[in-house]
Amino acid sequence: MKRLCLLIIPVAFSLFSCQVALGVERFPPPDFESGHQLPQTTYPPAREGVYEYIDVAVLLGALSLSSYLVLRRRSRREIFALMLFSLLYFGFWRKGCICPVGAGQNIVLSVFDSSYAVPFVVVLFFLLPLVFTLFFGRTFCAAVCPLGAIQDLVVLKPTAVPFWLESTLRLLAYLYLGAAVLLAATGSAFIICRYDPFVSFFRVSGNLNVLIIGACLLVIGVFVGRPYCRFLCPYGVILRQLSRVSKWRVTITPDECINCRLCEDSCPFGAIRGSTTDWPKRDYNKSKTRLAVLIILAPVLALSGALATRTASGWLSRAHPTVRLADRVYLEESGKVADTTDASLAFRGSGKPIEELYTDASNIQAKIGLGSLIFGVFIGLLIGVKLIKHSIRWHRTGYEADRASCLACGRCFDYCPREQVRLKKIKEGAEGGE
Template identity: 30%
Template sequence: MKALTETTILFIIVLLCTSVFIAAVPEIQIKPEGAEHNVGDIFKVKIVVTIIHKKCPLPITSTVIELSKNLMLVNETEWIQVSSNVYEKTIWVKCVSEGEGTIRVYRKCPIYGLIEAQVKIGVGVKVEETAEAKIYWHIPNTVYILLTLTAVSVFLAFTLAKRRDRRSNMIRLGVLAFSLALLGFVKGGCPCPIGAVQIIPVLLLDMKIYIGWILLLLIPIIATLIFGRIYCGWICPFGALQELIGLINKRKIKPPSSLNYIKLLSLAVFIGLSISIGDEVFREYDPFKALFNLSFTETTLALLIIVVLASILIGRPFCKYICPLGAILMLVDKVSILRIRRDSKLCINCSLCRRICPYNTDSGTGKGECILCLKCITKCPRQALSYR
């Protein structure tokens, strides 16, 4: 059984992690990326737009192309669909006066906010690259939904833990199901804090500051710092999907809790690849978002089947061994202000808390793996555990 467990975990990690080595593609590309010309020259520019989400509410014709005053549009083609989600357009531009010019292409996405690309064109002058930070203030409504769900979840967790209510887990699963429906299937799982972990370092290196993305990452981190891993246990739609599927099997395999630290390696891989590639990795191979948007490829369908089977056998496999956000929150939870604490005077070391813990860890030890399911509090025979 132990060999089967280790083989299953390794299989999941390899399949989920190897797919991220395939490079992600920026949403908007302008080719060439920059050039120098003389007054009167006419040059050709190709614009490539990759529609990331299959249900994108923004038509390709909403893509805006802006030229600086010393450049003039001479001719252009229609948008040509070269694959299921990739469009190309060619424009011819004339240089009308000296100076540094720009070609800017942007899309005002109702979910992400402004998505843009820009190249500099030198007309009779050399192009000088300057590093200027650009701040994007668009805040998606997912941020407000996340704040509301966090507040409700904290209130419920406090109330139920204080009462030692045996319905705690049922209520928590209800909140998770609601979050799965809203953040998952209604919002398409996007944008999400897990994606923020990958894309924020890339954007910062590119001198772009997206306030919405930063808030999506900060809300779970700050909530964890104060209340513990309330996001993981009560809100995350990815975790909700795995946990609800896992209800099929009550007698799950429980690998050693030390294996949970594998996700720290996953965090390093995700961030490292995102920075080296220059974009969010794993996006095109995310089985959760494929399900939420009901849009599958052979790869995402295969990965989804693996996650479903692993969720039945192990429980929350992605959360335990892969999730980069889970790795961050595990570290933050080690210093959280509020957490489940153990009264050593009342504890009889029966290990019931470990046996019923979905993460196979001792309650009240501060190892960072408690997702506040409250099972240990409600079932402790000596009431030695409390959330404070």
């Protein structure tokens, strides 16, 4: 019997291979004489949709509580506790998905791609922190964001980053945001999610390269407070701008700054700006000329930014799977490569005409080309505006948290003697040493 079977196998295979193209059952499902009942295929249910709304409720609650703790309670200890909760809930329990940082990409894709419907929960996740930031400052960063929380835990030996370096490194975040928006809008990839450095820690598994990036950021984070938040986070960039016009804000002192400078070094994120003195006349005149030059320079920068990204757009467009596939198929068609890939085989199997693929790919490339032009102008202008901003002297009479950079962590509160008075830890008047 076995011998017979062995003979049959090759014959059978060759017979069956003739019928590969057919989609219907090649062998009719049997009628069992023994009355054998077919087992049921099990399909474990997805997470109930209602839980997604529970996540939104937790986010709303955490944001409200964070704002209350930062602005009213002014308690670092309580902010820290809430931060731990958020790390456990949004990080380790929900495994970092979905998060407001990545949700923006879904919004962008939904705006540009008519066939993609963004789930309502994702819209809420994106929106709630923005609205809260408009009213209370970056309280989301303080105690709700799990990515911020995991970095906040390792801030052990913070060192000051020079202002020029901080400001320059922050350009990375704008670049990241621009690239993320561009690639999300064209449906190429969600790079914020793909290169989310800490999500592998939450899941205790993931892509090795991303895991290494995350580990490096945590090691850097021991010495430079929250490097991802300050220099890379694309959502943080949006929050920065909204925080500038927030209705309420973090204040180091509960009432009035007495310029004691005790808080000066308390911020591990370099967000405290001191009192300013007036400029000498000579500096003032010099800076007026500089400002004029910089204003003229801004359009030049915008143009060169556009040129730079125009050249990079070919590389950027390779992030889109259709473009990659078209490139590959072209190489195979023109005989430049002999082998095939899974993707090109699958494409040929689908029966779609190659011309259609080429048209699709060039459409996408055109879109990415246009997008990267806008992206380049944006980055160029941004550098110009940054330069202009830094050449203007802003007037400050006391020590305050920079509206944009302050992550509302609450570390500086305790350093302020006025805060100690408020908490009745020291008596009124005791702080004046003079």
